[in-house]
Amino acid sequence: MNPNDEVVLLNKRIMELEKQLDNLRLSRRVLMDLLEQLEKDKKILNQKLEQKTKQLQRYRKHGNGKQNGIQEFELLEFKNYMRE
Template identity: 50%
Template sequence: MNGTDIQYLQKRIEELEEKVEQLRLSRRVLMNLIEKIEKDKSGFLSQLEKENRKLHKDNYRYAQSILKQNRRIVELQNKLDNLLTDQS
């Protein structure tokens, strides 16, 4: 091997070391992005679960209200039927 070959190989080693460093940096950036995405996803899922619980609670209250109104309607219908029966 002569001096030119050694210089070429040294230059090539430097280039490869730079590429390795760039790959390491890219990997860190990607890992940070993945971590941020996972954190955002977790927060979003938590928000959706909270909203889902609220909607279930609201639906339960609404159903209870409708049930109460239906009972009142049935009671009033029975009273009206009794009044009409008593008048006959």
């Protein structure tokens, strides 16, 4: 193998590696965007659950939570909400 062929081969390899690097950078950006979106969704879901918990606590407070029917209703409502 002559030196010119070796240089051409090495240049080709460098170009391939640079292309791979660009692809990895793009993949990283996509993954980071997905992660950010998941965090936002998690935060929104957490807020909804906190609101629902406060609602259920209000029901319990106003409906005298010791009544068995109200407690069962709260539990069913919360389970249905979680399925959504």
